[in-house]
Amino acid sequence: MLVVDHITKSSFNDTDSFLFENVSLSVQATEWISIIGPSGTGKTTLLNCIAGINQIDGGTIELDGFPVHNLTESQKSDIRRLQIGFIFQDFKLLPYYSVLENVVLPLSKDKKSDQIRKKAVHLLNQVGINKSYYNRLPSGLSGGEKQRVAIARALINDPKLIICDEPTGNLDNDNKKQVLQILTELKQKGHAIIVVTHDDEVAYEGDRLYELKNNSLSEVVKVL
Numbered sequence: 001m002l003v004v005d006h007i008t009k010s011s012f013n014d015t016d017s018f019l020f021e022n023v024s025l026s027v028q029a030t031e032w033i034s035i036i037g038p039s040g041t042g043k044t045t046l047l048n049c050i051a052g053i054n055q056i057d058g059g060t061i062e063l064d065g066f067p068v069h070n071l072t073e074s075q076k077s078d079i080r081r082l083q084i085g086f087i088f089q090d091f092k093l094l095p096y097y098s099v100l101e102n103v104v105l106p107l108s109k110d111k112k113s114d115q116i117r118k119k120a121v122h123l124l125n126q127v128g129i130n131k132s133y134y135n136r137l138p139s140g141l142s143g144g145e146k147q148r149v150a151i152a153r154a155l156i157n158d159p160k161l162i163i164c165d166e167p168t169g170n171l172d173n174d175n176k177k178q179v180l181q182i183l184t185e186l187k188q189k190g191h192a193i194i195v196v197t198h199d200d201e202v203a204y205e206g207d208r209l210y211e212l213k214n215n216s217l218s219e220v221v222k223v224l
């Protein structure tokens, strides 16, 4: 599904040194991998490389057989729009669009609007956001509700891969647990999931745990 093979990324401000080197990783459908590591070691950059947002300086990245590292900007953008769902710490909902519009928007150019609307309603229902919320703006939601709307938005394109950058970083314990439950269910339904987190409890939900540290990625044995 996703195969990252010996990728290297130069530091942003010094092309003679590496942010990370020889990073390899593979994620299959129905698998959740977690990535931890000190601040500034390049975890978000690694996610951005996988999504084709940042260029790599060596190695290869294949998503479902497509060589992400070799695609044009427009092809990368299609891959992101059609194959990857993103979930961020700060939700990134569009403030002047309603809950329903936020979920529909990523696909609004591609399919008939009533079809997408139906799907958006189904997804919102799946994450526990009921009808009375559909016309609210994001400012009228709690943090946990915002993240559940953001998850519904991430799923509107049936992504094979879901990339989560600190998905519970802004949530209290109850909302964190709800998000973890939703991610677990998504994994069981066949999505491949990568979660970057500073929260060990979240990290340990993954099937495999990696640490990005000292410019390289290594698997960590989970101590239960």
Ligand SMILES: Nc1ncnc2c1ncn2[C@@H]1O[C@H](COP(=O)(O)OP(=O)(O)OP(=O)(O)O)[C@@H](O)[C@H]1O
Pocket (backbone or CB within 6 Å): 012, 013, 019, 037, 038, 039, 040, 041, 042, 043, 044, 045, 046
């Ligand atoms: N677009 C950019 N331009 C310049 N420097 C950048 C850019 N993106 C990231 N960096 C730098 O690259 C380094 C790695 O950043 P990154 O956000 O990937 O780390 P991180 O491990 O995700 O950190 P954190 O755990 O604090 O979120 C940092 O020093 C950061 O300042």
